[in-house]
Amino acid sequence: MREIPLELRSGPFTLARAAELGVSRRMLDGARFRTPFPGVRVLAEAPDTLPERCRAAALVLPPQAAFSHDTAVWLGGWPRPLRAGDSPIHVSVPTSLPRPRITGLRGHRVTWRPADVSTVNGLRVTAPGRTWCDLAAAGWSILDLVMFADALRRRCESTGLAQLHEHLESWEGQRSVRRLHRALALSSDRVDSPMETRMRLLFRVAGLPTPQ
Numbered sequence: 001m002r003e004i005p006l007e008l009r010s011g012p013f014t015l016a017r018a019a020e021l022g023v024s025r026r027m028l029d030g031a032r033f034r035t036p037f038p039g040v041r042v043l044a045e046a047p048d049t050l051p052e053r054c055r056a057a058a059l060v061l062p063p064q065a066a067f068s069h070d071t072a073v074w075l076g077g078w079p080r081p082l083r084a085g086d087s088p089i090h091v092s093v094p095t096s097l098p099r100p101r102i103t104g105l106r107g108h109r110v111t112w113r114p115a116d117v118s119t120v121n122g123l124r125v126t127a128p129g130r131t132w133c134d135l136a137a138a139g140w141s142i143l144d145l146v147m148f149a150d151a152l153r154r155r156c157e158s159t160g161l162a163q164l165h166e167h168l169e170s171w172e173g174q175r176s177v178r179r180l181h182r183a184l185a186l187s188s189d190r191v192d193s194p195m196e197t198r199m200r201l202l203f204r205v206a207g208l209p210t211p212q
Contacts, residue, residue, distance in 0.1 A: 002027065004043070012042040012056035037102060050074050050089075054123055057089055057105060065100065066117045066124040068092040068108060069138055072131040075120050079147045079194040081140065092126065092134075110134075113170060128152050129167030136176035142183055147197045149187035157189060 005021045007013070018028055018041065027033075033041040036056040046052065054067055054075065066072075069090035073080055088106040093099065100107035116130040126134065132148050140148075153160035164184055171177050186204070191197050203211055 004032070008041075009043060011046070012036060012040050012052065012059060014059050015039050015041065037104065051121065051123070053089060053104075057091065057102070058123060060102065061091060061100060062093060062097055064097060065091050065093045066126050068110075068126040068131065069106075069134050072126045072128075073135070073148075075123060075125050076128060076131070078128065078131070079144075079151050079197075081144045108134075115166065127163070127167075128156075129163040132164065133167050133171045133174070133176070133180060136171075136180050136183070137174060142179060142186070143198065143201060145179065145183035146186045146201065147194045149183055150189075150191040150197045151194070153187060153189035154191055160189065 002023075005023065007021065008018060008023065015025070015028060016039075019025075028041050032044055034044050036042055036053055037060050040056045040059050042052070042056060050071070054071065057067075058065075067075060067090065069092075070080070070087050071090040072078075088104060090106050090108065091100050092108040092110045092112075095109045095111055097109070099109050112130075116127055117124055118127045119125065125131075128148075129152070132145065132152070135148065136145055149164055152164065156163065164187070168177070168180050168184060171180060186201065188197075188200065191200060200210065203209070
C-alpha cells in the first residue's frame with residue numbers, strides 16, 4: 001500500500017494539492033480518506049471536530065470569507081445558549097462576492113469594516129463585537145447577548161467595553177440595535193461565568209440588590 005505523503009497527514013487538503021504530490025484520484029476516493037467538502041479530503045481517522053471542519057471549508061472558500069455567527073462563538077470559546085445544539089458552519093463574505101452555497105455551510109453576505117474580522121488559530125473569524133451584533137440580528141435572546149457581553153468584558157478587561165460600544169455604533173440603524181443597547185446596559189465586567197450572569201439578572205428582575 002502506498003505511503004501517504006506527510007503533508008497530507010497533517011490536516012485537510014485539496015485534490016489539486018494531492019495531485020501535485022503524485023497521489024492518484026483512485027487512492028483519494030478510497031477508504032483511507034473522507035470528503036468533508038467537495039474537492040477536499042482528510043484522513044478517515046482524523047478527528048471530526050468543528051475547527052478541523054472549518055479548516056477544510058477554508059480550502060474551498062474565497063480568502064475574504066470569515067467564519068461568523070454561532071461558528072465564531074464556538075471557535076472563540078464564547079458562552080453559548082443552553083439550548084444550543086449542532087448547527088451548520090456559518091460563513092460570511094463581503095457583499096461584493098456571491099453567497100457561499102456549499103452543503104454543510106450557511107452563507108451570509110455582509111458589509112464589514114476592517115475591525116470586524118480577526119484570526120483565531122489561523123482561521124479568519126468575525127471579531128467578538130461584530131459576532132455579538134450578528135447574533136442579535138439572528139435572534140439571540142437578551143439573556144444570551146448579556147452573557148456574551150459579560151464574557152467579552154471579563155476576558156478583555158481593558159478593551160472589552162470599548163469594543164462593544166464601537167461595534168454597536170457601527171450597527172446603528174439595524175433592527176436589532178435596541179436589543180443590543182439593552183444588553184450592553186445590563187452587562188458587567190465583574191462576572192466570571194455564564195451561570196453567574198443568569199443569577200445576576202434573576203436578582204435584577206426580582207427587584208433585589210445586585211449580589212456582591
